Amino acid sequence: MSRSVLISGAGIGGSTLAYWLGRNGFEVTVVERATGQRSSGNPIDVRGPALGVVEEMGILPELRKAATGVGRLTFVDAAGRRKASVATSDSSGDAPGAEFELSRTELARILLGAARDHADIRWGESISGITPGASNVAVTFRNSAPQTFDYVIGADGLHSNVRRLVFGEEREFVRHIGMYVATLPVQRAYGDPDEVVMYNTPGRSISVHPAGGKPLAALMFRSPAVPGYDYRALDQHKRLVLEAFEGRTGSFGEVLDQVRAAEDIYFDAVSRVRLPRWSKGRVALLGDAGSSLSLFGDGSSLAIAGAHTLAAELSSNPDDPDTALRRYEQRHRTLTTPKQRMFRPAAALIVPGSRLGIRLRDTAVRLMPGV
Incomplete structure (x- = not known):
């Protein structure tokens, strides 16, 4: 007998899970609040x-x-002169087992393409209510008729709707850790095709990634939690970025003009998500919804690996949710827990908090072997 699974979120984790569950004989439905994939x-x-x-x-x-071919991060001064540079990965990415980099948009697109033959994907739809039961989960939707499923999986990110409906309010599990980040497409790159170029002022970082001919800017700044912050409010996001970077962009001044004109910016707080358990009954969380350390935690690779583990355990124990979800969590926490400790060293490299921190970072990078 086929088992039915509802996945909230058609991103990296959700698409990977949909592929593997569908391939293993589950009836898979994916709902995604957005009406299409975003460009940032x-x-x-x-x-x-x-x-x-x-x-x-x-x-x-x-x-x-689709790999970007980027293998170097270069730090520049206000005039755009190179101060220090560090290798980030093997830019070729061709050797067997070698890691590689690509845009989030391309990764999500390719994973979703693989999932399409294995799942019913509903854009512009979201869950409005979840009622867990002993043998199934009753779900209501914003725009369609109620249904029941054998399992519901929240792969819906840092601000997970499934987590809120079943586990509790966001404030119980999500901790702002002192930084915000914005990304958006921009008109030109600032360095070589294999190079990210970054400029720092104390507590701020502005960079442009060539992204295989589709340049992307990233603007990061240290800040306590902003009162009244709304992760969906584009006008507020633009205001916060402009306030943080006005007069502090060095040679990247035109990026702020593109922020002002942008119709789509990814913007959010860098946050840590921690829950004592990733499942309740037949409802479970995947990826950032359950274990995020956004920006610095290898979240996408972990979401792919976690989706594979979750699918394997559900496939091995389709009628035993306690065993399947407990084993999934035990196995996958061995990967996520160490990553949640990596924020401070990563932040010190990318967004030093002081002029002294910037100088020390640049000096340390110049002294690194092979640089």
Whole structure:
């Protein structure tokens, strides 16, 4: 007998899970609040356990073809002169088992393409209510008729709707850790085709990634939690970015003009998500919804690996949710827990908090072997 699964979120984790569950004989429905894929979002690495997963899916060649080819991060002064540079990865990404980088948009597109033949994907739809039961989960939707499913999985990100409906309010599990980030497409790159160029002022970082000919800017700044912050309010996001960076852009001044004109900006607080359990009955969380350390935590690779583990455990124990979801969590926490400790060293490299911190960072990078 086929088992039915509802996945909230058609992003990286949700698409990967939809592929594997559908391939393993589950009836899969995916709902996604957005009406289509967005164009913003920082480039990300595919590495570690995610490499084996995408290879088994048969999409590794397509992902490598979409790789940015970027392998170096260069720090510049206000005039755009190079101060220090550090290798970020093997820019070729062609060796077997080698990690590689591509845009979040491309990764999501390719994973979703693989999932389409294995799932019913509903754009512009979201969950309005979840009632867990002993043998199934009753779900109501914003725009369609209620249904019941054997399992419901929240793969809906940092601001997970499933987590809110079943586990509790966001404030119980999500902690702002002192930084905000914005990304958006821009008109030109500032360095070589294999190079990200970054300029820092104390507590701020502005960079442009060439992204394979589709340049992306990232603007990060340290800040306490903003009162009244709304992660969906584009006008507020623009205001916060402009206030943080006006007069502090060095040679990247035109990026702020593009912020003002942008119709789509990815903007959010850098946050840590921690829950004592990732499941309740037949409802579970995947990816950032359950274990985010946004921006610095290899979230996309972990979401791919976690989706594969979750699908394997549900497939092995389809009628035993306690065993399946407990084993999924035990296995996957061994990957996510160490990553949640990496925020401070990563933040010190990318967004030093003082002029002294910037000088020390640049000096340390120049002294690194092979730089």
